[in-house]
Amino acid sequence: MNLIDQIKQSAANFLKREFNHDIASDQLQIDATRKEFKGDYTLVVFPFVKVMRTRPEDAGEKIGAYLKAQIDDIDGYNVIKGFLNLELSPAFWIKTLAEKVSSNNWLEPAKQEETILVEYSSPNTNKPLHLGHLRNNFLGYAVSLMNAYTGKRVVKIQIINDRGVHICKSMLAWKMHGKGETPSDTDTKGDKLVGKYYVLFDQHYRAQVAKLVNDGMSEEQANKEAPLQKQVQEMLLQWEQGDPEVVDLWKKMNGWVYEGFDATYERMGVEFDHLYYESDTYSKGKDIVLRGLEKGIFFKKDDGSVWVDLSEDGLDQKLLIRADGTTVYMTQDIGTAVQRYEDYPDLKQIIYTVGDEQDYHFKVLFLILEKLGYAWAPACRHLSYGMVDLPSGKMKSREGTVVDADDLMEEVVAAAKASSEEKGKLDEMSDEEQEALFEMLGIGALKFYLLRVDPRKRMMFNPEESVSLNGDTGPFVQYTYARCKAVLRKAGNYQKQLESTSLEDKERGLLKALMDFRPMADAAAAEMNPSAIANYCLDIAKLYNQFYHDHPILKAEGAVRDVRLALTEITADTLRTAMGLLSIGVPERM
RNA sequence: GGCCCCGUAGUUCAAUGGAUAGAAUAGAAGUUUCCUAAACUUUAGAUCCAGGUUCGAUUCCUGGCGGGGCUACCA
Known part of the structure; x- marks a missing residue:
């Protein structure tokens, strides 16, 4: 105890x-x-x-x-x-410090017991990943790492929205205007190429609509009557019927997208254990809903559509199966949830990392699962996060204000490089080592920037601040770590069986904060809140830098020197572990 | 209209109902013959408004005001 x-x-x-x-x-x-x-x-x-x-x-x-x-x-x-x-008592503090510095297991992950699934990313395959996906991925991945660290067996998953009318739009545009273009012969990333045709479709479509409206049609009708709209609907139907030509094109273009996504995920440093594809799962859930209908949990309207009535729970009625027998998103989500429990029978919880505009959707989903009698339903959680705004306002693809994930990562790494070269401390490093460092600093800065804000809150993304390496940033924490390591390198071996001595206020304050790591990490994982970890890292870094400034370490003598080195060592270990939970690396020197 | 979320220094963010509301950044002023100055120190600056609950409210409740989201036989 x-x-x-x-x-x-x-x-x-x-x-x-x-x-x-x-x-x-x-x-x-x-x-x-x-x-x-x-x-x-x-x-x-x-x-x-x-x-x-x-x-x-x-x-x-x-x-x-x-x-x-x-x-x-x-x-x-x-x-x-x-x-x-x-x-x-001073003896208590020395004893505590000595225990931590002499045993190397106090930062070991907890034993993994319950199995949970964490879903994140889950993009559409019609356009590249953007800033919003970065927040989603960094959050979901960090929450996965945090839960794994504090005692869960975590399976990281995503469901890839690889089918539907939005995919057909890119396909149709490519078929009409692509002239057989491929990523390799245009030297374009696959997701970018497909995204280009998605935009192209939209341009042509809107031109058609504008013309129809100009000719006197109502806008609503024009949206439906535009030839491209009909063609894309036709293509979706062909896909659902398994038309070989359409399916081949679909496979080809999705393949391009996956190659592009893989490159982006790799640079982001996130990964998945199990991929689900909507094309495999979109028809699931209908049977479950029909069984629920028999049990009287749902009801049927005169036109044959199936609904759930949630008015007793303070919500309204929600459609589950259309009159024509096709399913909606909600039905599919019911199906995939059940599917996942079939895939992982000892599963205790699913965490869905999805933006807060879908709060209502998940509220309804979880309620329906409960009504269907699944015992695990109450454990499902929606990791709901706020949108990322730009100084110019909301990101809007139509207005071209979307911040591309690849471009952004390139920028932050370039900024880290420029800043590092300006400091000029890296003469002893090889070019490869330097490149790796710039990557670590740039991507680390970006992750930290997006993770240090409470996930539930909407946040402002300021491009200038995001590449800044001063202040409350990832590089500030990384710098503090490198500083610790420099001291430890110069110190060499020291006596870890600490002798009794008194502690300065700043030493005790730092140690006290370091002792709080476990409870902090447990709480952060339970709350699905990586920002608590990020803010903790900032606290530790500030406390260490103040201590470092006020008290000489290498020049101290005897027990005092040992204590200061021990503090330096467990600060470094804690920072590395804590940043690791955010999937941010720390450098030996910078 | 109904439902949900959010309003904290100029700006971006903190604060399980606890002591004098913390940081960062921008502003002003400093610190390096000394372990990494990507650091440190000093200074100025904020809880949207009105009630209520409480020994104690940024936090909980009610009502305003302001911002955002959801409210599709879309995904």
Whole structure:
């Protein structure tokens, strides 16, 4: 049991013994003491006051005296208003530091038990990945790593939206205007080439619509009547009927897209364990819905369409099967969820990384799954994240304001390179090492920029800030790590069986923050919140840099030097581990 | 219209209901014969408005105001 739990336990025991009262565990609150007060940890005594029927100051005094008597590591205490500040002994801190620096397993991942699925990315195959996909992928991948670290067996998946009318648009445009162009003979990335034809379709289509409207047709009707619209519908029908020519074209163009995506994913540093394709799963779910209909969970309208009524749950009615018997997105999602549990029978949870514009969709999906009686339904979660805005406003593909993922990664790496060369510290590195470093710094900066904001919140993407390497950035943390490693290289071996000595305030503050890594990581994983990890890394880096600035390490002597080196070492280990959970690498030198 | 989310320094972000609301950036002023100055220090600057619950509210509740999203037999 760690010390904080011990203190909580002891405080609860006090109340039980003296007042025969059981305090709820959520009433026991212990925080790190704010730096303007003396002490290390603070117990909030207000919850005790009612039971003890005394003033907060008295209550604090009594609890403090009891805790000091009970727990050896507590050296003293003070009470300010309703806050009991506990002071821990120097020996406790040295002991804690020595344990961490001498055992190399305190940062090991927890044992992986429950199996969970994390879905992210899940792009359409008609256009390249953009900034929004970057936030999605970085979030989903980080949440996967965090859960794997804190004790889940994580299967990383995506469902690729490889079919449907949007794919046919690219196909049709290529067929009409492509002249047989391929990625290799145009030296174009496959996803970019297909995206080009998607845009081309849209241009021609809108021209047709405009002409029809000009000729007196209503816009709504023109949208339906445009020849290209009819052709694309026809093509979708051919695809569904398995027309060999259409299917071949579909396979060919999707293949191009996958090659392009693979290159993008590789540079992003994300990966998947299991790919699902919508073309395999889009018809699933219908049977499940029909069985639900028999059981009376759903109902049928006169035209034969099948609906679910969620008005008792505060929502409305939702279509599940069209009058013509075809399925909608919701039906497919029901099918794929069930499919996944069939694929992974010991599955405990699915996390869906999908933008918050689909909050309602997932609310409905989870409710339907519950109504269908699947025991695992309540464990499903929607990792809902906010859109990424640009200084110019929303990203809109029509207006060409979409930030392309590949271009952006290229830019941030170029910025890292320019900045590194300006500093000129890399003379000893080979060209390959330098290139690898620029990649690590640039991509790291981008990931950190997108991950340090609470996922649930909409965020602003400022291109200039995203390539900046100063301030609250990934490179700041990476720099701190490299700084630690430089010190450790120069120090060589040192005595890790630390002798007793006192600690400076900045040393103790840093150590205290480092001790908080596990609980922080557990909470972040449970909340699916990588930003908590990013902000923790910034805290640690700031604390270390302040300590580094104020106290000489290599020039110190004896036990003091050993302590400072030990702190440096566990700071580096913690930063590397924490950044690793965000899939951001840290360099030995920079 | 109905439902959901969000309003914190000039700007971008923090703060399980806890002490004097923290950072970064932009602004002003400093620190290097010394372990990596991509650093550090000082300075100025904010909880949309009005009520309520509470020992205590940026946080919870109600009502405004402002912004965004969802509300398709689209995916």
